[in-house]
Amino acid sequence: MIPFPDIAPEIFTINLGGLSLSLRWYALAYMAGLIIGWRLIVAMMRRPAIWGSTPPTSPEKIDDLLTWVILGVILGGRLGFVLFYEPAYYLSNPVEIIKVWQGGMSFHGGFAGVIVATWLWSRGNGVPVLRLADALAVVAPIGLFFGRIANFINAELWGRPTDLPWGVIFPGEAAQACPGVEGLCARHPSQLYEAGLEGLLLALILWGLVRAGGMRRPGLAFGVFLAGYGLARMFVELFRVADAQFITPDNPLGHVVGGPLVGLTMGQVLSLPMVLIGLALILRAQSRPRVSA
Numbered sequence: 001m002i003p004f005p006d007i008a009p010e011i012f013t014i015n016l017g018g019l020s021l022s023l024r025w026y027a028l029a030y031m032a033g034l035i036i037g038w039r040l041i042v043a044m045m046r047r048p049a050i051w052g053s054t055p056p057t058s059p060e061k062i063d064d065l066l067t068w069v070i071l072g073v074i075l076g077g078r079l080g081f082v083l084f085y086e087p088a089y090y091l092s093n094p095v096e097i098i099k100v101w102q103g104g105m106s107f108h109g110g111f112a113g114v115i116v117a118t119w120l121w122s123r124g125n126g127v128p129v130l131r132l133a134d135a136l137a138v139v140a141p142i143g144l145f146f147g148r149i150a151n152f153i154n155a156e157l158w159g160r161p162t163d164l165p166w167g168v169i170f171p172g173e174a175a176q177a178c179p180g181v182e183g184l185c186a187r188h189p190s191q192l193y194e195a196g197l198e199g200l201l202l203a204l205i206l207w208g209l210v211r212a213g214g215m216r217r218p219g220l221a222f223g224v225f226l227a228g229y230g231l232a233r234m235f236v237e238l239f240r241v242a243d244a245q246f247i248t249p250d251n252p253l254g255h256v257v258g259g260p261l262v263g264l265t266m267g268q269v270l271s272l273p274m275v276l277i278g279l280a281l282i283l284r285a286q287s288r289p290r291v292s293a
Contacts, residue, residue: 001186002168009154029150030073033143038066040139044215052216052291056131065121069136072117073110074100080109084266085243107144107233108270130218137225138206138215144229145199152191159188159239190240197232216290223281230274237267 013022044050045059057065081104082090082097090097118136122129151157155170161178167186169175178185205228206221214220241247242254242265255263264272 001184002166004155004168004170007153024150025153026147026150029146030143033146034066034070034073036142037136037139038062040142041065041135044135044138044210050210050215051131052213056135057125057127061125061127064125065118065132068117068121069114072113072115074113076113076116077105077107077110080106080112084109084270086245107147128218130222131215134215134218134221137222138210140225140229141199141203141206145195145203148191148195148199152189152195157191158241159190159193160241161185162188162239164188187241188239190236193236193239194232197236198229202228202232213290216292217285217288218291219281220285223278223285226274226278227282228278230271230278233271234268234275237265237271240265240267242266 007025009024009026010022011025011028013020015021042059042062045055045057045062048055078097078100084106086104114136115133118132119129121127122132155172155174158168158170158174161167163186166189168189169184169186174187175184178187202225206224209215209221209224214224246254246256246266251260253260253263254265256266257264257269
């Protein structure tokens with residue numbers, strides 16, 4: 001077993017009279033992912049060779065797109081959490097929906113928000129939406145990597161109990177809630193599994209695709225991202241504890257489809273369409289000729 005590292009969720013806190021302002025690792029992860037992704041897309045728009053023709057838009061317009069993406073991430077992520085995970089609670093307490101600083105964001109909701117924002121921006125600016133989606137897909141794993149590392153630092157979204165040597169003793173409730181285990185128990189560091197699969201591995205695959213000329217097939221990178229993320233998330237859900245509202249004595253694994261022992265969690269249900277749509281986009285892109293100068 002590995003003790004949880006002594007890392008506070010807050011990087012620093014400033015006290016101004018009776019007001020405390022903190023910068024948290026989770027907020028820094030969002031900012032770093034957005035800024036690095038933005039600069040990489042700007043660089044890609046300056047390299048026609050990547051696209052096999054004129055880039056889909058100018059580097060200057062990406063600055064405007066960033067604002068739309070930020071709104072899509074925040075609004076979509078929050079609404080996705082409300083609708084997918086705790087609709088009954090927020091229906092009874094609608095004021096709580098706007099309190100994003102208390103936590104509660106959904107990747108699938110944020111992803112849907114970015115899709116809508118990108119589509120609207122593309123229509124308004126006359127940019128091919130599928131080619132822009134390819135660019136966003138290539139940089140998305142960066143934000144996923146930072147976000148999952150921040151989840152680990154926050155000691156949230158932890159995994160199921162394990163006796164493997166890399167099991168982590170998370171602080172608080174996680175160390176006390178293992179059925180049949182006396183004393184502290186170790187759990188899968190599922191946040192790090194996701195950082196490795198959805199972040200590092202998927203980033204390497206997509207950047208390898210860019211180097212191999214994959215951006216000359218519109219929709220290919222976007223399809224690879226959809227299928228890759230969906231498969232990685234569905235796999236890690238096998239080791240991750242489901243959200244508490246789905247867990248009952250008769251359904252200890254939190255399945256929302258199927259039986260209590262063999263079924264699908266909410267994360268798997270939301271990821272399955274991503275896999276199917278991603279595979280369809282890959283087949284479509286491969287069946288069409290490459291863009292050439």
